[in-house]
Amino acid sequence: MALPPEPWPTGIAEQCEPLVRRVLAPNPSPYTYTGTQTYIVGSAGDVAVIDPGPNEPDHIDAIMAAIGDAKVAAIMCTHTHRDHSPAAAPLAERTGAPIVGCAPLVIDSDLPRSDEAFDTTYAPDRVLEDGEAMTGEGWTLRAVHTPGHTSNHLCFALEESGALFTGDHVMGWSTSVVIPPDGDMGDYMASLERLQAREDRVYYSAHGAPIEKPRQLVRGMMGHRRQRENQILRLLGEQARTIPDFIPVMYKGLDERLHKAAQMSVMAHLLDLEKRGLVAQGENEVWQTN
Structure with missing residues (x-):
């Protein structure tokens, strides 16, 4: 904003x-x-x-x-x-x-x-x-x-x-x-x-x-957080990704100074999804669906 x-x-x-x-x-x-x-x-x-x-x-x-x-x-x-x-x-x-x-x-x-x-x-x-x-x-x-x-x-x-x-x-x-x-x-x-x-x-x-x-x-x-969660699951359904791969798709036009914060937010979603058994982290920090 x-x-x-x-x-x-x-x-x-x-x-x-x-x-x-x-x-x-x-x-x-x-x-x-x-x-x-x-x-x-x-x-x-x-x-x-x-x-x-x-x-x-x-x-x-x-x-x-x-x-x-x-x-x-x-x-x-x-x-x-x-x-x-x-x-x-x-x-x-x-x-x-x-x-x-x-x-x-x-x-x-x-x-x-x-x-x-x-x-x-x-x-x-x-x-x-x-x-x-x-x-x-x-x-x-x-x-x-x-x-x-x-x-x-x-x-x-x-x-x-x-x-x-x-x-x-x-x-x-x-x-x-x-x-x-x-x-x-x-x-x-x-x-x-x-x-x-x-x-x-x-x-x-x-x-x-x-x-x-x-x-x-x-x-x-x-609702916004659930939408982000569903977006992550959809993107991982297309292909396995590293965290930086999500940012251009999920945060179009975001100030570059906020990219690191956006990556941390995606990580927080992924860790929560991992706890719930919906995603898993593989080699080289690549995430995929279970």
């Missing part, structure tokens, strides 16, 4: 609803759209900061300006990609707030990944289990475990307004990239099904516009 015309509201605290403001980080890219959106939840007394974003001094200053005189009760991270959590530690130093949310993640693998590397500096004071909540003056944020994009991904439900902060699990501009070895397509689909069963009013994702019809979007995303 093409970027919207500038200027973007980078560094400006925008009011989304009475309990929610957002501050856009200065990190636009093919993976982050116009940048990472940090959310500040709470209107008086104390607030929570969701996905503080990259460790960019200007962005941290903008978050501090938006917080103003309020106490920060928690700095909450949906997952530990480097466009989401690195600002947590410096923000904690400036506010004294605990870092709360997803678990830390360390991957011991030489498999290639996209440029969205993991944040190895992330050190939470408290890991939220599924269903656990952080509370403040007039707000409650409850963790919803949504693995798939990453194994440690959480969404946060704002119970007072029916909003769900979806991180990268469901985004307002593109489908989420699922990258093995940590990303898992089977888990991702199960997490989408979990959100489809909920009745959230609106999604606030870390990238892109608010999602006003969340269940409709999730239904479409699930």
